[in-house]
Amino acid sequence: MPEIPLPQSVPLAWYLILSAILFSLGVAGFLFRRNVITVFMSIELMLNAVNLSFVTFSYKFKQVDGHIFSFFVMVVAAAEAAVGLAIILTIFKNRQTLEIDEVSSLKN
């Protein structure tokens, strides 16, 4: 097996790059998908990516504040998911569709 020159410890930058990748994938899903629920899940993906960032920096400074912040993000994401899904339910009840382009009463 060829020696792959892996570093001894994982450089911090890799975590952050991973976070960036996940975030941009979330943005892509958020922009390009038309199903409302899928858009919502892309938002959750973005939040997760940001959580990873927080924990990484918390490791860097050897403090627990990053974890706390990540914890709060999770709590807020939970609340947001609850209310958002309730809204989606209402929209579905009124319009019988989950297309995001159909929710355009504010047009013009």
Place this chain on the structure above:
Amino acid sequence: MDAILFLLFAAIAVICAVNLVLQTHPISSALSLVGVMGALALLYLQLGGEFIAAAQLIVYAGAIMVLFIFVIMLLNAGKERKLPRKLWVTFAGVPLLAGFIAIAAFVIHRMLPVTEGVKFGSMTHGSPQEIGRSLFQTYLLPFEVTSVLILIAILGAVVLASKEIE
């Protein structure tokens, strides 16, 4: 060893994320998201955030995603139909995305000196005792406020979802 673990879980996370974006049926996307969260939990563990890893699995993957799947099944959302798309849009999307990532990576590299790396077990402050101490001393106010926030969210969800179908 740490590097191999990181690469493994990072790959899982990325693949699941790509799957989330590319799948047409929402159920598939939801399950991919669960995969992402699981991978991320393991990464948190490597970074020394034991409590956070547990919270991620319990709250995010266990509660929130279950809620998502409930709603998807309730609404019986079908596959998303494909829109006729111009050819150049298909071929412009990925490079632009890659470009965005590249810029982000560049910014990160500029801001962060490459000093030390992550070793499993180096961080000891992520234990529940530390979190609890910090939460109930320094961050007491936000903690209480979030409980109010959750209450509001409950109320909102109940009101919104309880309207009768006409």
Place this chain on the structure above:
Amino acid sequence: MQNLWIIPLLPLAGFALNGLFGRRFPKAVINTIAVGSVLLAFLWVLKSLSALGAFSGGLEETHVEHYFTWIQSGVLNIGVDFAVDRLTAVMLLIVTGIGTLIHIYAVGYMAHEGGYYRFFAYLNLFMFFMLTLVLAQNFLLLFVGWEGVGLCSYLLIGFYFTEKFATDAGNKAFIVNRIGDFGFSLAIFLITIHFGTLDFGSVFSQAKALPIETSPGWITAIALLLLVGATGKSAQIPLYVWLPDAMAGPTPVSALIHAATMVTAGVYMIARSSSIFLHSPLALNVVAVIGIATAFFAATIGLVQNDIKKVFAYSTVSQLGYMFVGLGTGAFSAGIFHVMTHAFFKALLFLGAGSVIHALSGEQDLRQMGGLAKKIPITCGVLFCASIAIAGVPFTSGYFSKDLILESAYEYAPWMFWVGLFTAGMTAFYVFRAFFLAFTGKYRGKVHHPHESPFVMWGPLAILAALSLGGGFINIPKYLEPLFPLAEGSKLPPLASFSLLSVGLVGIALAYVMYVLAPGLPESLASSFRPIYTLIYNKYFIDEAYDSAVVHPVIDGSRSLLWRTIDAGAIDGTVNGVGKTARAIGSVLRHAQSGYIRSYAGWVVAGAILVVIVMGLTGISFGVTR
């Protein structure tokens, strides 16, 4: 302190009362106020002048009354000052005296016209401005009166404002006057710059100390600009064109303003500024040349006119030319003497013509008159007196004043004398042509019973007739000697003297031949010399020339450039353009609010990317520390 301010103030009060309340007054009250105010002004003039010793050999120095300071700005100090010297005394008597007579006449003439109170209000306003002009002791106050009489002239010429030709004539008078006033304004500016003051006393005493300019310099400039103003007001070439058209106004207006008083304002102003003019022989030469040219030119036009008022209008222009000749040749007092005598006989001519027109119920064409001598004898008699006065028949007033002017012209430049003599012959000819056409022969008109004017009209005419005949014996030049030193006695060669005596009679005789003895003669002469006749009859087409050279380019230029391009295009365009730009920007920005959730999402992401790029490239951290 003679309280000279009362003199102009009385007519002003008359104007205020009649103007504000005249609509409700009965005619008797309007008459009393109007005539009374001018009559009282005349009496106050007599009182003030006799108190100053004007009639008994006094008043050799100027009597100045300073009322208050009007403008105090830097070195310029202009006060409201009235002053009386012998020149002012002569002018005051002319203006108020003849003004009173004409006001009385107008009571009768305007008895059946509409707008009665308005007429007398304007007439009183005119008297106020004219008296201010005459009494002023500085150029600016004189200019106030100058402009004011122009305004009143416009108001009165356009009195019958429902007739377009009347309002056009009023416009023409005002605009042409304005051109002259522009020259006058420039002269005032130059005087302020060079003399530092506008007060007559200071300016003229400074001017007397200056050397005489033999080549064009700034004194010449001032004098020529003053002359421009005078040509506008006193209807000389090239600004005379308004006077014949001004006959559209009522006849008393023609008599008062365009014969006796306003048109003499230019002559008065030049005589007043004699110190300046005497220091510029070049300017005086121009004055004289313009005067003689105008006199000759206007007389030729007057030969063939058929409207009786037009004949007298051109006669006024011609006689004003004579006055300018008098001024230009250095005989300032002769010019003022002719102002006085001309006021007598020209006012009489116009009022008499008005009497004829009144008798014929509005007919003004000489070809429709004839044989009126028996029907309106009093009018005939007074007009005869006026005609012989203007013709220069020996021992009438006109003879004395014209004689002095032509003698002075002979000493200055003999060719002016001969031209002036020929013009005097023409004057006699055309005046008597009008007289014979109107009063002799058979009546050619259609009015059944031409009736004589009432006493209120022929009373003033009789007084003016007496003045026309005997006024020449008032020796004005001797009276004005302290101001305008007299030359020695005349040195005319015998031929010239004899011609001067007889030219008037020759003219009358020729008119008699052509219009009484051989009535067919004028017609045959006209057809033999048809081209010349047409040229003169159409006033040498001067009005048409002015129209195409000046009026149309100004109107068209104004319409196309100023109105369309600048006003509607640039100014309106800018204002509208601001609105249009706002609307355009709005219509672009409107697309940000599309109602599509995904487009909002797109904007959010775009903004985030922008922030990241900025942070990455420039290192600005937007408050993120550490």
